[in-house]
Amino acid sequence: MPEAGNETVTVGVIANPASGRDIRRLISGASVFDNGEKGNMIYRFMVGLGAVGVGRVLMMPAASGLYDSLERTLRAAHRSSVEEERPMPELELVEMTVRHTVRDTIDALAEMGRRGVAAVVVLGGDGTSRVVARHCSAETPLCTLSTGTNNAFPEMREATVAGIATGLVATGRIGEEALRREKILRVDVNGEENKDCALVDVAVNSERFVGARALWRPRNISEIVVSSALPDAVGLSSIAGLLEPTGRDAPHGLHVRLVPPERAPTVLTVPLAPGLVVPVGVEEVSRVEPEETVALAPGVGSVALDGEREIEVGPSDRVEVRLDPAGPLTIDVGEAMRQAARHGLLNGALA
Amino acid sequence: MTESEVAGARERHEELDKGALLDAYRTMRTIRDFEERLHTEFATGEIPGFVHLYAGEEAIAAGFMAHLDGDDYVASTHRGHGHSIAKGCDVKGMMFEIYGKDAGICRGKGGSMHIADLDKGMLGANGIVGGGPPLVCGVGLSAKVRGTDQVAVSFTGDGGANQGTVFESMNLASAWDLPVIFVIENNGYAEATAQAFSSKGIDIAKRADGFSMPGVVVDGHDFFAVHEAAGEAIRRARQGGGPSLIECKVNRYYGHFEGDAQTYRGENEVENVRKEKDCLMLFRQRVTSAGLLDEAELDKIDEEVKNLIDEAVREAKEAPEPSPENLTTDVYVSY
Structure with missing residues (x-):
């Protein structure tokens, strides 16, 4: 696991722009986040990562409203004087052909593996998490965030906090105690x-x-x-x-x-x-x-x-x-934040 | 029903029993052969006007119409042959119409883009992009006021989805709880403009949120996916649950219109879809491997449809044109 130091720590982001428009919209009141909200979630996640020293985010490209919303928020944030004080990771898109199919996730994960990302955040539903679990290295910690109300595996979490927890793991300040080997x-x-x-x-x-x-x-x-x-x-x-x-x-x-x-x-x-x-x-x-x-x-x-x-x-x-019993390795956000409190990892002003 | 109306096209099939599967296959096969044949015949210069082919998108028309009765309504697009065949319009009458012949279902005066048959609930193909949704609000309101359980389905493309008429109609249908289903056939191109050039966001279905109606995405190549989602949306509308938006992601096999050079499309784009996602191929594989139908039953339908289309084209070529005296008839509707 990379140490926080001079080396830039990179976290991967997989956000499925197509999740959440299935037939459950017709047969029950299940609700989902739209791509604009998913873009905002990534922004908030990046704020959390940046606060604990993650320097770079490597994201699967999503030619849709998702990236547009993220980019607009990032542009607007840069212009605000308050935001200039805030350390934000660099955003880099994976260079790849976008097919708008499940292949995109698989290709993006392969590149993230080559680049040695310290963790991967997954925004989507159970289907997206499953694809990531099959194709991601078993040693890469995952933070799976739900983008709808009817998911069994990914958690409903505020992305800012999930970003801090993931950043603490990615920069090596929290280790195994906040990681969970899933079945x-x-x-x-x-x-x-x-x-x-x-x-x-x-x-x-x-x-x-x-x-x-x-x-x-x-x-x-x-x-x-x-x-x-x-x-x-x-x-x-x-x-x-x-x-x-x-x-x-x-x-x-x-x-x-x-x-x-x-x-x-x-x-x-x-x-x-x-x-x-x-x-x-x-x-x-x-x-x-x-x-x-x-x-x-x-x-x-x-x-x-x-x-x-x-x-x-x-x-x-x-x-x-x-x-x-040897499924994906996930970040237990609640446990990571408890560790942060116990060890005073967030004590003091932002670096 | 005449022999050239597609059997079963006007029968409601909520459950996919054997008869329903055979009818669905026949509907899709008829549309495919009709369109493939027009592609060839149009190149000879014998067909007047413009022709926009539906080949590749058959599962959508077949999947939706399977849930409709004869007195339910459909408003189509400029790419309307598939919807018309699936709604039960006479196949020969349509071919005559496209050839501009007197025996056409609009007496040869409408052509491809104006095929309509009110007796079948087909409100018409429509040369106006985004023209269908306002029409289904009209018939939807009529059904609601009369207290029937009729529903109305409009078809629109990804280009049409950006028209103001579509937004206004969705708003009205939602405000009045009309028994209407807005189907977006997203084939990726508005004429020659790829969707990403004309809108942000890839799922048009998400726009439903802004009108407080459910929005669903289905694979438009997959008859079973379309049939299931369509069934729920239509059932919901019949029970007073109001409108829904269903976006079907699909590919068209030919150009926007016949003669389109399609320089905007990727290399082998269509070939790959035909190989991997063709609706007829997938349907055949799945019903035969599930043991629901056998190859011979499907081959027989292929043969019957081929003969029907051969006959329709032969007769259409030989049929008389409308006489000059009929030029001013059927211009205005009398109530």
Whole structure:
């Protein structure tokens, strides 16, 4: 990990400009930040990074309102006399061809890896976090910030504080005590290992087509595997969370089999999505130990990863889910700030 | 229904059973063949006027119209053949119209850009960019006042999305809770202007926030994605939930108009989309691998559609033109 000193510390920024316009806008009251707000979040994140000595931000280009909003705020900030006192990291865009597809994130991460960024901040939903988790070096600390109300993995956090916490980690003033090794669910299809992954939940459902992606009809879900499950979460993992709360720091995960409520030994009332509370019938729940593989019951339908249908399966397809304890390394913003308080890392005026 | 109206185009298919899948495929295949054939025929100089082809965007028309009844309304664009076919307009009548023949569905006086059939709820293709949304507010208000569960769907491009008419219509539809769906077919170019040159931000759907209506983005190459989102928006509108905006990201296979040299497009841009995202190819792969339809059933539709389009073109070429005496008929509507 680079030390704060003469060497410029660089932090990567991946912000998905396309996140958050799925069908949940129609079926529930879920809300998301627009690209203007995402640009503002990056600005606020940069303010936090700059305050603790990060000199450079390397950002995935986003030819959209997101970058425009960031650039306008940066320009306006430079003109203000108050802002001139404030140390801001240099903003550099990754030189790459922008395709407006998931490839952009993968290409940007590769370049950030080559440039040796000390941390990567991810703005987006579960889908974006998942792509970053698959393609980012396992030793690069991630700060995943949610840009909408219906995410299981990235946290809702004020970006300024997240920027300070990330900056303290990136400059080496806070170490392992504020980092968390996440679990990840590796998905194998027909023997092809690690075909895809999920950070929080894998759900088998009878929707035959990936279609509009979001999984929002609870009656169609037959089975879920979760890496963690909180009773106060919203989404599929909350089903497991209401049965057996399982933190991100617990070694195990859970496997839950569902049946229609009228046939179920246990019926739960579950906040399945923002604006959607439904009865869910539970047949069985069991623990999944680290490295254990769960074979999903075969059938026709699709497999949803972190709430989005991703893989269409037929009766002969074999899908297996393995709980891998060696997932991405994330920054625990709350713990980082507690460390900062304990050790007086923010005592004194800005450098 | 005549034999050249696309079977199923006027039937509502909320669930994708076998019949619905076959109808969806037939609709998309008919549009594709109709457009591919016009591309060839237009080059011969035999077709009067301008032609704007919908090839590549078929999944959008098929996905939306599957949820509409015959008395629901559609307002189209200058690129209107696909919407018209999917809404149930007579395919031969459309071909006659494009050739400017008396047997055309507008008696040969409208041509490609003015194909309309009010009996089918098709309010018309429209030469005015951004012209559809105000029309669906009108019929939407009518349906609301009459207390029916009809809905109205307007189609607009990414260029049209920047027109004042579209914003005014979204505002009105939202203020009055009209049963209207605004569909933006974002094919990336307003004529020859790439979207990034004419607006900030890539998701037009986000503009819905400013009018307090849901805005959703779907992949316009994916019939299933369009069908699902369209179904929810239309159900919402029928139940009094007001308007929605759905942006379909898509590519058009041909130029803005026939004859467009397309110097503004990337090398192999269209070829790559055809190879990777073609709506008919993806549909066929997915329904056959899911075991819902077999290849032979789809091949049969291909054959039937090919024959229909062959016949339509042959008959259109031979059909008589409108007589000079009809020049002043159908000019004004009498109520």
